[in-house]
Amino acid sequence: IDHQQAMAERASLSEHLAGSQSELPAKTMKDSEIEVHLPLGTQxxxxxxxxxxxxxxxxxxILEDLDSLAVLICYSHTWNKELDRSPLSIVTALVDKIDMRKNIIYPDCDIKFTGHVTWVGKSSIEAKMHMTQFHDGAYSPVLDATFVMVARDxxxxxxxxxxxxKLQGPEEEKIFQQGEINKKRRVDLSTASLLKVAPTAEERTIVHSLFLNTLDTKTVSFRSRILPPNSMWMEDAKMKGLEICHPQERNIFNRIFGGxxxxxxxxxxxxxxxxxxxxxxILVAVDDILFQKPVEIGSLLLLSSQVCYTEGEHIQVRVHTxxxxxxxxxxxxxxxxxxTFLVEKAVPAVVPQSYGESMLYLDGKRHFNETMKSQ
Structure with a gap:
């Protein structure tokens, strides 16, 4: 089978891997600069x-294209002219964030993607990308994206x-520092994760008041819960999906393509x-996508989506696969x-019933607040 043969061929590339980072030549941000055109207008x-x-x-x-572009940027950074093929497998570790600068992407106007490496660890690479679209005689920003990729054998x-x-000048040092800040922020968020640490005092108060709002005043029982007006139980704000992972969607390492x-x-x-x-x-932002495990060909992929927080006209959705x-x-x-999505009218509040749902609610609120900071 094609994909099995490809894997066998890749295994032989291991001898070209570096034993340490110091063996590898330093590269500049310019080395990985890429510009890609998507000629929707002209083709x-x-x-x-x-x-x-x-x-x-x-x-x-567009998400698929950004993922491919991030991989391409990283291969440009690690390119070795002595070798025909790279011994590295570059995979998406996480999407730090994607901020939308524009609500509409036109179907008949050319799109331009640009990007380069902005931060490097020992085996991880941060790539920043910008997407612009030609409209009314000029290119204007559509989105900014930050991906973190990792190199594997x-x-x-x-x-x-x-x-x-290799940083050249104060501007690049500033960009690199932002990469360090992003890394620290991710560590901090992960350390404070509600899966590990109890919610803050303020968050506990929020959960308790949500709970009190659902109590039936007539019975004064903890059991009978009533949905407040203009609200929906979180249980009823879900959607599920299933994908069978076919070889067509594979990447070069025989896993399902992150995009x-x-x-x-x-x-x-x-x-x-x-x-x-x-x-x-309308999409406002994509935040903090973590790729915890590769998905193998032939897997059954179960997707479950949950509206976990709303505020005004905004909806915060969490999809777990x-x-x-x-x-x-x-x-x-x-x-x-x-x-994070935006709609034209105010939306109902979502109300958690269980402790687990309350944690999802708080996690959604945290992500929403984080997104709104950068808008």
Whole structure:
């Protein structure tokens, strides 16, 4: 089979891996600078793949392109002219954030992606990308994205060293510092995660008042709960999906392509927000997508989406994906996605019933607040 043969060929590349980072030549940010054009305006034949029912561009497709571009940027950074093929497997570790600068992506105007490496660790690389679109005679910003990629050995079994980054001038030092700040912020958020640490005093008060709002004053019982007006139980604000992972969606290391997973999660999250609000949501931001585990070909991918927080006209959606091995019936989480959407009218509040749902609610609120800071 093609994909099995490809893996066998990749294994032989291991001998070209560096034993330490110091063996590798330092590269500059310029070395990985890339500009890619998506000629939706000048090549109408391309539009079919990118068009949605409302005659705008499918954002899920853009996620796939960003993922591919981030990989390409990292391969440019680690390129070794002595070798025909790179011994590195570069995979998406996480999407730090994607901030939308514009609500509409036109289906008949050319798109330009630019990006380069902005920070480097021993085996991880941060790449920043910008997407602009030609409209009314000029290119204007559509989104900014920050991805973190990791380099692994040819069989994707262990970490591999990447070229260090040589900074040229104060501007680049500032960009690199931002990469350090991003890394620290991720560590801090992970340390304070509600899966590890109890909520703050302020958050506990929020949860308690949500609980009090649902008590039936007539019975004064903790058991009978009543939904407050203009609200929906979190239990009723869910949507589920299933994908069978076919070889067509694989990357060069025989795993399912990260961009495909992002597109599927985004589409489910969008549908969830749409059904919840009863109107078309607009994406505001994608935040903190963590790729915890690769998804193998042939897996059953279960996706579950939950509206976990709302404020005014904003909807915060969390999509959790897990792989089910049908033979062992083992479930394992592969990704968690966070999306912030905006709709035209105020939306109902979502109300948690269980402690677990309350934690999802608080986590959604944290992500929403984090996103709003950068808007």
């Amino acid at each position: 109408p034949s391309l539009r079919e793949k990118y068009l949605n029912y409302h005659n705008t561009v499918r954002f899920g497709r 040819p069989e994707n079994k262990r970490a591999a060293f990447v070229n260090p980054l 495909f997973l992002m597109r599927k999660a985004y589409e489910l999250g969008w549908a969830n927000a749409c059904a919840f609000a009863g109107s078309r949501p 897990e792989v089910l091995d049908p033979l062992t019936r083992q479930h394992s989480t592969t990704n968690v996605f966070h999306f």
